[in-house]
Amino acid sequence: MLSAMELYVERGFEQTTAAEIAERAGVTERTFFRYFADKREVLFGGASELQRIVLEAIEAAPTDESPVDAVFAGMFAGAERIGGNREWSCQRAALLAANPSLMERELLKLSALGEAAAGALRLRGVAALPARLAAHTGVSVFSIGFDTWVGDDPPGDFAECIRVALAELRELTAAP
Amino acid sequence: MLSAMELYVERGFEQTTAAEIAERAGVTERTFFRYFADKREVLFGGASELQRIVLEAIEAAPTDESPVDAVFAGMFAGAERIGGNREWSCQRAALLAANPSLMERELLKLSALGEAAAGALRLRGVAALPARLAAHTGVSVFSIGFDTWVGDDPPGDFAECIRVALAELRELTAAP
DNA sequence: GTTCTGATGTCAGCAACTGACATGGATGCC
DNA sequence: GGCATCCATGTCAGTTGCTGACATCAGAAC
Numbered sequence: 106m107l108s109a110m111e112l113y114v115e116r117g118f119e120q121t122t123a124a125e126i127a128e129r130a131g132v133t134e135r136t137f138f139r140y141f142a143d144k145r146e147v148l149f150g151g152a153s154e155l156q157r158i159v160l161e162a163i164e165a166a167p168t169d170e171s172p173v174d175a176v177f178a179g180m181f182a183g184a185e186r187i188g189g190n191r192e193w194s195c196q197r198a199a200l201l202a203a204n205p206s207l208m209e210r211e212l213l214k215l216s217a218l219g220e221a222a223a224g225a226l227r228l229r230g231v232a233a234l235p236a237r238l239a240a241h242t243g244v245s246v247f248s249i250g251f252d253t254w255v256g257d258d259p260p261g262d263f264a265e266c267i268r269v270a271l272a273e274l275r276e277l278t279a280a281p
Numbered sequence: 282m283l284s285a286m287e288l289y290v291e292r293g294f295e296q297t298t299a300a301e302i303a304e305r306a307g308v309t310e311r312t313f314f315r316y317f318a319d320k321r322e323v324l325f326g327g328a329s330e331l332q333r334i335v336l337e338a339i340e341a342a343p344t345d346e347s348p349v350d351a352v353f354a355g356m357f358a359g360a361e362r363i364g365g366n367r368e369w370s371c372q373r374a375a376l377l378a379a380n381p382s383l384m385e386r387e388l389l390k391l392s393a394l395g396e397a398a399a400g401a402l403r404l405r406g407v408a409a410l411p412a413r414l415a416a417h418t419g420v421s422v423f424s425i426g427f428d429t430w431v432g433d434d435p436p437g438d439f440a441e442c443i444r445v446a447l448a449e450l451r452e453l454t455a456a457p
Numbered sequence: 458g459t460t461c462t463g464a465t466g467t468c469a470g471c472a473a474c475t476g477a478c479a480t481g482g483a484t485g486c487c
Numbered sequence: 488g489g490c491a492t493c494c495a496t497g498t499c500a501g502t503t504g505c506t507g508a509c510a511t512c513a514g515a516a517c
Contacts, residue, residue, distance in 0.1 A: 132465075133466055136465055208392070212392055216388055235453055242418065245414075277348060277414060277415050318474095
């Protein structure tokens with residue numbers, strides 16, 4: 106709901122009651138809770154779509170591609186979906202940063218995305234441990250790239266931020 | 282509180298009220314909420330100590346050690362703290378797996394640990410982006426290693442699980 | 458036109474959490 | 488000993504998130 110986002114930005118998340126959101130949306134509080142599991146979930150409507158896009162891209166990756174490459178095919182597809190509206194992303198990021206309970210939910214969604222991506226890798230024949238490692242590493246880089254992108258001076262668009270982060274990570278983990 | 286953990290295991294997290302925990306502990310519900318910010322926080326008493334141990338180990342690492350090595354010095358120190366009581370870790374992991382709201386809190390704590398570790402790296406002169414990447418990668422491997430360790434057939438103790446995961450990750454991210 | 462179904466409203470209620478104030482017991486000082 | 492002080496806890500009332508049960512009502516299906 107856009108009404109909820111507006112109110113959260115206007116007066117803060119904790120200071121906004123479910124009844125107020127419902128009222129602005131023109132429905133009852135009870136109806137609000139029929140659409141959203143809880144007050145936080147309003148901000149995560151796009152999560153399932155993002156996950157779908159990521160998974161489809163992983164599945165669509167060439168079978169001979171490495172697990173990490175397949176995962177990042179998914180991440181770049183996800184970045185393309187999000188990368189259009191930087192303004193909105195910044196606003197949302199500020200809200201999350203200011204409200205630990207919202208950040209909790211975000212982290213849960215990201216973790217679920219990681220597990221789902223790991224599942225997609227497993228379908229490609231990757232063993233359990235490398236699947237989880239590659240998938241969660243991908244999500245981690247995605248997330249840190251996002252932070253860079255909504256930060257003060259990003260080196261480019263969202264995808265570019267991810268590329269930069271991935272290159273840096275490869276350098277960091279290069280065997281000694 | 283041990284009373285809380287008992288009750289959560291006995292009858293489940295959601296089915297346990299704060300009043301019941303307080304009663305078993307011999308205090309008032311109000312007093313319970315003076316000690317713990319919320320119902321979930323009871324299970325995360327050790328988080329601050331873990332963070333302290335990890336940070337101290339990172340700070341204590343030789344100055345010429347790479348960021349990743351320093352982070353893993355911290356992770357192994359943390360693993361040593363936790364690795365003693367596998368039984369308890371398994372019970373706790375089962376609780377988290379069964380309760381998304383508890384998992385949320387766990388992820389928030391792990392994320393905070395990652396940010397704190399990144400801060401410790403920055404004090405060693407590491408730039409912001411590589412610091413966050415190394416730190417969160419370390420936490421991610423720590424967490425996946427933990428899952429392996431409390432799983433069905435771990436390849437050894439907690440530290441060994443982390444070593445295995447780290448080696449696997451290095452192989453995965455090796456430049457193509 | 459009736460029936461059925463799905464979305465919404467209404468209402469009562471539980472449980473998580475909080476603020477304000479009371480109380481009591483330990484501690485320290487004279 | 489007596490007194491002041493402080494800190495932990497109890498008491499109580501209240502708000503808010505969230506849920507179950509049931510009523511209502513509009514539109515689709517027949």
